[in-house]
Each structure stands twice: as C-alpha cells, then as structure tokens.
Amino acid sequence: MTATDLKFDLLVRGGTLVTPGGRVTADVGARAGRIAAIGDLGAASAAHTIDATGLHVLPGVIDAQVHFREPGNTHKEDLASGTTGAVLGGVTSVLEMPNTDPPTTTAAALADKFARLRGRARCDVGFFVGATAENAGELGELENQPGCAGIKVFMGSSTGSLLVSDDETLAEIFAGGRRRVALHAEDEDRLRERKHLAVEAAHPRAHPEWRDAETAQRATWRALALARRFGRRVHLLHVSTAEELDILAECKDLATFEILPQYLTLVAPDCYERLGTRAQMNPPIRDARHRDALWAAVTSGLCDMLATDHAPHTLEEKAKPYPQSPSGMPGVQTLVPIMLDHVAAGRLTLERLVDLLCHGPARVWGIAGKGRLAVGFDCDLTLVDLAARRTIRDADMANKAGWTPFDGMDVTGWPVATVVRGHVVMRDGQLLGDACGRPLSFVETVAPVVPA
Numbered sequence: 001m002t003a004t005d006l007k008f009d010l011l012v013r014g015g016t017l018v019t020p021g022g023r024v025t026a027d028v029g030a031r032a033g034r035i036a037a038i039g040d041l042g043a044a045s046a047a048h049t050i051d052a053t054g055l056h057v058l059p060g061v062i063d064a065q066v067h068f069r070e071p072g073n074t075h076k077e078d079l080a081s082g083t084t085g086a087v088l089g090g091v092t093s094v095l096e097m098p099n100t101d102p103p104t105t106t107a108a109a110l111a112d113k114f115a116r117l118r119g120r121a122r123c124d125v126g127f128f129v130g131a132t133a134e135n136a137g138e139l140g141e142l143e144n145q146p147g148c149a150g151i152k153v154f155m156g157s158s159t160g161s162l163l164v165s166d167d168e169t170l171a172e173i174f175a176g177g178r179r180r181v182a183l184h185a186e187d188e189d190r191l192r193e194r195k196h197l198a199v200e201a202a203h204p205r206a207h208p209e210w211r212d213a214e215t216a217q218r219a220t221w222r223a224l225a226l227a228r229r230f231g232r233r234v235h236l237l238h239v240s241t242a243e244e245l246d247i248l249a250e251c252k253d254l255a256t257f258e259i260l261p262q263y264l265t266l267v268a269p270d271c272y273e274r275l276g277t278r279a280q281m282n283p284p285i286r287d288a289r290h291r292d293a294l295w296a297a298v299t300s301g302l303c304d305m306l307a308t309d310h311a312p313h314t315l316e317e318k319a320k321p322y323p324q325s326p327s328g329m330p331g332v333q334t335l336v337p338i339m340l341d342h343v344a345a346g347r348l349t350l351e352r353l354v355d356l357l358c359h360g361p362a363r364v365w366g367i368a369g370k371g372r373l374a375v376g377f378d379c380d381l382t383l384v385d386l387a388a389r390r391t392i393r394d395a396d397m398a399n400k401a402g403w404t405p406f407d408g409m410d411v412t413g414w415p416v417a418t419v420v421r422g423h424v425v426m427r428d429g430q431l432l433g434d435a436c437g438r439p440l441s442f443v444e445t446v447a448p449v450v451p452a
C-alpha cells in the first residue's frame with residue numbers, strides 16, 4: 001500500500017463487521033463516500049475516526065417502505081423529519097411511497113419530490129410512482145425515471161386516493177413495463193362488502209375481522225395469477241397471513257415479499273385492547289397463528305426482506321372513533337431496536353437480520369451500491385451495541401406525530417452510530433452534520449443517477 005492508500009475520510013476501527021464472508025473483527029476505511037478498504041488498517045489515518053471496539057458494524061439498514069407524507073400532509077411527517085427518525089434509528093436508506101397529496105403519479109410529481117429532498121434529507125431516498133387507471137399507459141416510462149424505485153399499486157383502498165381494484169387495469173399495468181411492481185394486496189370488493197363489520201363493532205379489535213385474511217389472500221392470488229400471465233415480477237408488500245406464504249413459496253421465480261416488524265412483535269387481540277387505534281393499520285396485525293407462520297418464513301429464509309410501512313398519523317387523528325380513525329403507525333426509528341431485541345431473544349441470527357434489512361432490499365429493488373460491507377460499495381454503516389438495554393419512548397421519536405406503538409417496551413440492542421456514504425450522521429443519539437441525503441440509484445433504470 002502507498003501512503004495515499006492509507007489516507008481515508010473516515011476510519012471505523014476495531015468493530016465486528018457482518019460481511020458476506022462472515023463476521024470479522026476489522027477496520028473499515030471510507031474514501032469519497034465508498035468503502036475503500038476493509039482489514040487491519042493500523043497505519044492508516046483519517047479526518048474522522050470512530051472507535052467501534054465492542055460494537056457490531058452492519059451494512060447500512062434499508063427501510064424499503066415508508067410514508068413521509070410530503071407533499072400534502074406535512075403535519076404528520078415530512079422528508080426532513082422522516083429521514084431524521086431514520087438515521088436516529090440506524091437506517092441509511094429509505095424507499096418512500098406515492099400516496100402523498102398530490103400522489104406521485106407523474107414525472108412532474110416525482111421531480112418535485114426530488115427537489116424537496118435537497119438539503120433536507122438526512123439519509124438516501126428513492127421514491128415509488130403510484131399506478132392509476134389514468135397513468136397505466138405511461139408507467140413503462142415512469143418506472144425508468146432516475147431515482148424511481150418502481151411502480152406501486154394499491155389493490156385495496158388505504159390512506160390516500162390511490163386505487164387499482166380491477167384486473168383489467170392491473171393487466172394493463174403488468175403488460176406495460178419490466179421492473180418489479182410493488183403491490184398492496186387487499187381485495188377492494190371484499191373490503192366494501194365487509195365494512196359494516198367495522199362500523200357495527202366500532203372498536204379496532206374488529207379491524208382484522210373487516211380486513212380479514214381472505215381479503216389479503218384473494219388479492220394476492222389474483223395478482224400472482226396475472227403476474228404469471230404477463231411474466232411480470234412483483235413484490236408483495238406487508239404480507240400478513242399464513243396462507244399467502246404457502247402460495248408465495250410456489251412463486252419464488254416471480255414474486256418477492258416482505259414482512260413487517262409489527263406483525264412479528266404485536267398480536268391480536270391483545271394489541272387492539274392495549275393500544276386501541278394505535279394498532280390499526282392495513283393490512284391488519286393478526287392473531288398468533290399468522291404471527292407464528294410469519295416468524296417461520298423469517299427464520300427459514302423464505303421471506304426476502306423486512307420493511308416498516310412507517311405511516312404516521314397524529315394522535316388527534318387516531319383519536320377519532322373507529323373506523324373513521326386512519327390506519328397506519330410510525331416505524332422507521334424503531335426498526336433496528338425491535339429487530340435487535342428479537343436477535344437478543346434468540347428468534348433470529350444477526351446474519352439473517354442483515355440479510356433481511358440490507359442484502360434483501362438492495363437485491364429486490366436493485367439499489368445500486370447499497371446493502372453490503374464490501375470494497376466498492378457505498379460506506380453506509382449501522383453500528384449497533386448488541387448488549388445495550390434501553391426503553392423505547394414516544395418522547396424520543398422524531399416523527400411529527402410524536403408516538404410509537406412500542407412506547408414503554410424494554411429492548412436489548414440499540415443503534416449507536418449511523419454513517420451515510422462516509423458521513424457520520426448520528427452518534428449516540430445525536431444528529432451530526434448537515435442533511436446529506438441523496439436520491440438512490442437503481443441498477444435497472446436506463447439513466448441511473450438523478451441529475452444534481
């Protein structure tokens with residue numbers, strides 16, 4: 001090595017790295033935002049050094065499903081507050097959903113979101129474009145916009161106006177592009193037929209009865225049959241039932257899927273009795289049978305990735321009588337603590353967690369330069385203390401709604417530093433530096449990089 005080879009912008013010394021080759025105790029050197037060296041860098045120097053002795057160094061965690069509400073509902077969240085929560089929670093990249101107001105359904109709306117990122121985002125961000133009957137013919141072009149994570153379809157109505165409930169439009173969408181399509185799979189006809197159950201019960205414990213397992217399964221089966229017909233790859237967002245897993249196990253050539261930490265951690269009916277409408281989300285948190293099946297998909301390797309569906313609503317909005325109360329809960333800041341606690345309890349290994357939070361989302365969405373600790377990849381790091389014992393608190397949440405469904409939960413394992421492309425953006429719960437987040441690049445787009 002020459003003397004210049006030993007000069008870095010950032011050195012992370014002595015941590016236990018979770019690499020594709022296994023756990024190694026080594027230093028990481030970053031230059032120009034990328035990992036330039038991994039190994040014993042004893043003689044090296046750097047502008048900034050982190051002593052990671054006793055810590056585990058993970059590839060930067062990716063939360064591939066967040067709703068940051070900008071534009072339109074910035075009283076709930078915005079790109080600045082959402083990405084602040086992300087880096088405080090050890091998350092270095094997010095993929096943001098199109099059900100904003102206006103929804104992200106045109107090239108202009110996508111460009112507007114990228115303009116809003118500049119100087120305000122603390123982590124890297126990609127955006128999904130929402131599918132509608134009106135833009136179905138243009139999605140093949142829209143999905144190729146730089147920084148676009150892909151196309152998202154709401155098959156059942158949830159928060160916002162986006163909805164494609166009929167097979168004809170879905171077929172047009174599947175026929176019209178080539179990247180993987182993200183699906184919110186709940187069957188709209190069945191939701192309408194059963195809404196009276198929610199109205200009559202007037203309590204969120206009826207939420208998984210109204211939006212029952214059959215509602216999710218019907219939509220998933222319809223979508224997979226159509227995807228098969230058109231040979232279109234799809235990704236099932238927030239899979240919530242045991243039966244969907246059986247069919248997804250037969251479709252690994254076509255479909256990837258994700259599970260949410262809240263489905264693995266909270267359970268019906270307890271969550272609705274304890275948390276009321278704070279536990280209300282779509283698809284719903286279900287009973288122990290489904291939770292156990294989801295855990296089996298996590299530990300067996302069947303599940304491709306985890307994401308949070310971070311979807312804040314204010315407590316005032318949540319206080320409306322059910323079912324007028326909106327569905328959704330914050331999650332981006334608690335993803336790493338909740339899942340590390342499951343690691344501490346022996347429910348999954350740290351290696352599997354890295355697969356689910358880093359390798360998985362990078363692979364599913366084709367995110368360039370992210371998701372693993374290797375020379376040449378972006379220097380995105382999530383440093384965690386596996387032994388730290390903390391309590392998750394509403395008061396510590398950066399989301400504008402100011403709460404978490406996990407308030408009061410004691411956990412073992414905590415993110416203690418976040419590095420985005422070589423910038424240390426969080427250390428011991430303190431935000432550092434300016435907002436340096438950038439648009440993500442995707443390997444399948446024609447022009448991968450958003451112009452500066």
Ligand code: DOR
Binds near residue numbers: 184311
């Ligand atoms: O519970 C949910 N809330 N599910 C969704 O699909 C949307 C989200 C939101 O944006 O509020």
